Amino acid sequence: MDIGTLMNVMRDPAGIPSHPIVFQVLMVFTWIFHIAFVLMTFGTAGLAIYGFYRRDRGEYWTRLSMAMTKSAKAGVSLLIVLGVAPLLFTQVVYDPQWYTASVLSARWLVVFIFTLIIGYCSWFIFYYSNKEGARRRIGWFAFIGLGLFMLDGLIMHTLAYQSLLPEQWMNWYAPGGVVDTSGATLHGIQWSRFLFIISLSVPAAGLYLMAYADYFKSRPDREHAYLAFARQLGVKLAVVGLCFSLLLFLWWQADLWRESVLATHPVGWLLGVSMLGLLYATVRYGQRAHGYALMGAGMAVLTILAVWREIVRIHYLLPFGYDITNYPVHADWPSTALFFLTFLGVGGSVGGFFVLLLYRAGRVQGMYTADKLVSRMGTLAVVMLALWTVTFFVYGIVIWMSSVFGN
Numbered sequence: 001m002d003i004g005t006l007m008n009v010m011r012d013p014a015g016i017p018s019h020p021i022v023f024q025v026l027m028v029f030t031w032i033f034h035i036a037f038v039l040m041t042f043g044t045a046g047l048a049i050y051g052f053y054r055r056d057r058g059e060y061w062t063r064l065s066m067a068m069t070k071s072a073k074a075g076v077s078l079l080i081v082l083g084v085a086p087l088l089f090t091q092v093v094y095d096p097q098w099y100t101a102s103v104l105s106a107r108w109l110v111v112f113i114f115t116l117i118i119g120y121c122s123w124f125i126f127y128y129s130n131k132e133g134a135r136r137r138i139g140w141f142a143f144i145g146l147g148l149f150m151l152d153g154l155i156m157h158t159l160a161y162q163s164l165l166p167e168q169w170m171n172w173y174a175p176g177g178v179v180d181t182s183g184a185t186l187h188g189i190q191w192s193r194f195l196f197i198i199s200l201s202v203p204a205a206g207l208y209l210m211a212y213a214d215y216f217k218s219r220p221d222r223e224h225a226y227l228a229f230a231r232q233l234g235v236k237l238a239v240v241g242l243c244f245s246l247l248l249f250l251w252w253q254a255d256l257w258r259e260s261v262l263a264t265h266p267v268g269w270l271l272g273v274s275m276l277g278l279l280y281a282t283v284r285y286g287q288r289a290h291g292y293a294l295m296g297a298g299m300a301v302l303t304i305l306a307v308w309r310e311i312v313r314i315h316y317l318l319p320f321g322y323d324i325t326n327y328p329v330h331a332d333w334p335s336t337a338l339f340f341l342t343f344l345g346v347g348g349s350v351g352g353f354f355v356l357l358l359y360r361a362g363r364v365q366g367m368y369t370a371d372k373l374v375s376r377m378g379t380l381a382v383v384m385l386a387l388w389t390v391t392f393f394v395y396g397i398v399i400w401m402s403s404v405f406g407n
């Protein structure tokens with residue numbers, strides 16, 4: 001049996017409940033938020049460590065290091081939560097590839113969980129200890145945390161890349177004809193792709209700092225000079241980081257050219273052009289433009305990256321006859337409707353409430369009192385959650401009863 005047929009046979013025999021493109025779009029869309037927080041975490045964590053060792057150069061570095069340590073702490077939890085959605089969607093339409101890649105490096109997938117836990121604990125120790133007058137040696141906890149997060153990123157990359165190379169699977173599974181079920185090797189790493197994506201954390205830290213400076217403008221305890229320092233540093237980081245990322249992008253493009261015909265694809269070059277555009281905007285308007293606007297431009301770059309990754313995947317798998325558009329569909333409209341209503345209704349109201357509440361509370365010094373809009377959104381969130389819980393159970397009980405009495 002050839003590998004293309006094998007991949008199609010490995011698909012879930014139950015099929016999928018809605019058109020595959022729906023899952024593909026959701027996968028690409030949700031991954032943007034995952035990678036945004038990955039980059040924000042790496043960028044702010046790196047800055048926290050750098051600032052920690054520059055504390056003797058002035059009070060601002062101490063403050064910045066403490067603030068960035070806190071940002072990275074929140075970033076890790078968000079990148080994990082926001083990784084779940086694309087993981088689920090990948091497993092729906094690319095299940096043969098994702099499971100094979102996972103089994104081929106199974107030990108590393110287990111290591112991933114433990115290193116994530118140890119890394120997060122380590123970062124927390126740094127977070128609790130990174131106060132004024134903290135000892136230099138606590139910096140080791142930060143290095144361990146960031147190092148382990150990097151390793152986790154490499155594992156994630158390997159799984160994504162191994163999924164694209166079905167022609168190699170047999171060699172990895174049984175090198176020289178001898179079966180190796182240890183799962184102890186990270187077989188497929190494309191350094192240019194991994195380093196390019198990770199390098200974006202430097203400009204991400206820059207854009208984050210610019211938005212940070214604008215966000216805290218309303219707080220009297222964040223004086224103008226400190227925010228100007230953060231902004232200036234942000235512009236510098238974004239500019240230097242983007243130049244560096246552009247070089248790594250060209251390296252990835254060269255690798256893609258060697259491996260397939262993708263070097264001339266317009267979306268790949270659009271990604272490069274969008275980075276150049278962001279570089280231009282930062283150089284020209286970095287000191288004047290609102291930090292949120294530049295951050296929005298950064299999200300646009302990540303959107304193109306997400307689409308580009310998917311195009312790359314399609315191009316790698318099509319020659320083997322793997323095309324998600326012919327995935328067997330067994331339409332299940334009620335569950336599709338329930339999913340979208342949950343996504344928009346509960347996600348929109350509960351998620352929207354928390355985002356707005358945290359956004360506004362952070363801009364006030366001392367105690368925050370919710371205004372009318374926030375308290376109304378809070379009520380709406382509780383109502384939506386109650387409604388969702390009732391619907392969830394009623395729907396489940398109806399299905400259960402109909403299967404009991406239907407037979």
Ligand code: HEM
Binds near residue numbers: 156
């Ligand atoms: C510190 C932890 C993590 C880091 C640094 C990280 C980083 C990354 C990076 C760099 C990629 C892109 C790989 C590539 O395209 O070459 C990626 C993809 C991905 N990550 Fe994460 N990630 C982390 C944790 C997680 C977690 C906990 C989940 C799920 C719960 C997750 C789900 C995903 C998914 C689904 C993809 C896309 C895979 C694909 O398209 O085939 N990640 N991650």
